[in-house]
Amino acid sequence: MKVVAGNSSPILAKRIAERLGCELAKTTYKVFPDGELYVRIENIDRDVVIVQSINSNNDLVYLMLMFDALEGANVTAVIPYMGYARQDKKFEEGEAISIRAIANLIESYAEKVVTVNIHSESAKRYFKNIVDVDAMPLIGEYYKGRDVVMISPDLGSYNRVKIASNYAGCEFDYLEKVRIDAETVEIKPKSLDLKGRDVVIVDDIISTGGTIVEATKVLKNCGVESVECACVHAVLAGNALNRLYSAGIGRVVATDTVEKPVSVISVADAIVLALRS
Ligand code: R5P
Numbered sequence: 001m002k003v004v005a006g007n008s009s010p011i012l013a014k015r016i017a018e019r020l021g022c023e024l025a026k027t028t029y030k031v032f033p034d035g036e037l038y039v040r041i042e043n044i045d046r047d048v049v050i051v052q053s054i055n056s057n058n059d060l061v062y063l064m065l066m067f068d069a070l071e072g073a074n075v076t077a078v079i080p081y082m083g084y085a086r087q088d089k090k091f092e093e094g095e096a097i098s099i100r101a102i103a104n105l106i107e108s109y110a111e112k113v114v115t116v117n118i119h120s121e122s123a124k125r126y127f128k129n130i131v132d133v134d135a136m137p138l139i140g141e142y143y144k145g146r147d148v149v150m151i152s153p154d155l156g157s158y159n160r161v162k163i164a165s166n167y168a169g170c171e172f173d174y175l176e177k178v179r180i181d182a183e184t185v186e187i188k189p190k191s192l193d194l195k196g197r198d199v200v201i202v203d204d205i206i207s208t209g210g211t212i213v214e215a216t217k218v219l220k221n222c223g224v225e226s227v228e229c230a231c232v233h234a235v236l237a238g239n240a241l242n243r244l245y246s247a248g249i250g251r252v253v254a255t256d257t258v259e260k261p262v263s264v265i266s267v268a269d270a271i272v273l274a275l276r277s
Contacts, residue, residue: 002045006052006066008059012080012256013051015268020049020275029062039065049076049275050110054083054102055235055258067109077110078271080257081233085119086205088126099123114274116257116267117160117204117232131274135232135255136160138265139202140167142230142253148198151175151189153215161202164230175215187218195223206231206252209240213247226250234260 002025005013017024026042039062048070052063060083067075087098103126106113113130124132140163143150152161152174165172173192179185201215212229219227227249234254241262244252256263 001047001049002043004041004044004048004050004052004066004070006050006059007062008053008055009051009078009080009259011259011263012053012266012268012271015256015266016049016051016078016271016275019268019272022049031058037061037065039069041066041069044070044073046074047076048073049078051078051080053081053258054079055081056083059083060102064105070109075110076112076114076275077106078114078275079106080116080267080271081235082115082118082123085123088120088123097126100126103127114271116255116271119204131277133267133270133274134163135257135265135267135270136163136202137167138255138267138270139230139232139253140164142265143168143170143200146170146198148200148228149173149192149194151194151199151201151215151219153201153203153211157203160204164202175218187214189219189222193222194219196225198226199224199228200253201227201229203229203231205233205235206240206244206254207235207237209236209243209247212249213243216247216249220248228253230254232257234258234262236260236262 001022003017003022004025007029025044028040030038054060084098084102116133118124118132150161150165150172152158158174173189176190216227228251230253232255252262254262255265255267
């Protein structure tokens, strides 16, 4: 078996290959002057594991070309960050269900798909054979032994943060929107008094950083001592990291599903377990 490192996931692919005791296939990725992409994969075996996050449109095109280059092989697709999963239904008439299109494309080539914390259960339902690895226990373990409170920025991430806090052995809460009157909405922690506490805001994705910045403002108004944030997928679009640090966030922690300088937690062991299941 060979592991094929996609252009977007070279570090995680190497970690997975080492744990599986496999070699990496030889890959060439190029961009032509007009922006078109090129892929060549050499030394493949009958069974291959592709590791390629979809964090840009180029990542997606590279993935398609990788599948084509692997014609004839038995392919398992590890897509650590499954982009396009937030468009998991028609919010307005006439819209594409983007994740359905992506699922159909991937499963027309791959026999099995492994991903990490896909954005929603409804996104997962468009795949026939997918394993969704949960990285929240890893984020929890990372904070184990520290006197922190984990905060979900909204009700949507409540269950994820509950899991992370169980592994960390710390308290958790979520920020609740309370309507005061027709014009005023107040956002505040649901139950805990956070004055003087060190808090970690936990979410699945940090994209523009807007959600975390807004949550940080609320927490600072509550008199917290410090704010860090942790996520699975550090998409960090544009100047998101600057935005987070300028908002007073002391540290940003993420997994290596999207490879960024803040990716200090590896999902490699968890992915290898899923590959062997
Ligand atoms: C929302 O449903 C997700 O869980 C994240 O909160 C969201 O994608 C974060 O996006 P941004 O960083 O752009 O606020």
